[in-house]
């Protein structure tokens with residue numbers, strides 16, 4: 001049985017740590033210190049490192065953690081990932097025998113050029129592409145690419161647990177309520193997320209079912225979301241890529 005633990009890093013990052021027996025793997029270690037402290041406190045050995053994309057708050061700790069250790073460092077091919085040993089693309093797999101785990105790799109460009117997600121154990125590690133009730137900024141790709149990537153993730157089963165890179169949920173829900181004001185599931189989600197944050201707990205993981213029901217960036221064909229995008233632009237658009245691009249830009253200014 002693999003346990004998945006969030007290690008908080010920086011202001012609002014999570015380093016997701018998978019552990020089984022005395023072995024552990026970490027996803028997106030932006031800094032080494034929280035990982036080293038956890039491993040030594042728990043008496044765990046690091047068996048693998050997985051990176052979703054090249055941003056420093058996701059890869060900044062890799063070099064120090066991998067130093068002197070003969071462990072695989074998985075990450076996207078085509079992005080500068082420190083100490084990378086296994087460059088991965090669509091349909092590759094990340095195997096971690098020490099944990100008895102294997103993940104399918106999905107290419108999800110948009111936030112960065114070659115961003116990847118890891119899917120396995122009913123769980124999705126999606127970095128800065130899909131957030132709880134939101135999505136990452138489109139830095140290196142196009143809105144069409146980002147929307148296609150989000151749709152690829154949204155096609156996974158409802159019960160898939162979503163482990164994203166940041167605790168942005170409450171702010172994302174506030175924006176989602178502006179875009180999709182009649183969505184009752186959003187009000188419920190906000191109350192639930194607030195209770196968790198008030199108790200000092202992460203709002204993650206969420207599930208893909210929950211995201212499909214409440215995340216405006218996965219709902220670009222819903223009439224209410226299309227209408228809000230049109231109000232924001234003061235024009236009449238209807239195609240999902242334009243709707244996505246409009247609400248993504250609106251979120252940047254929100």
Ligand SMILES: [Zn+2]
Nearest residue numbers: 053055111128
């Ligand atoms: Zn990023």
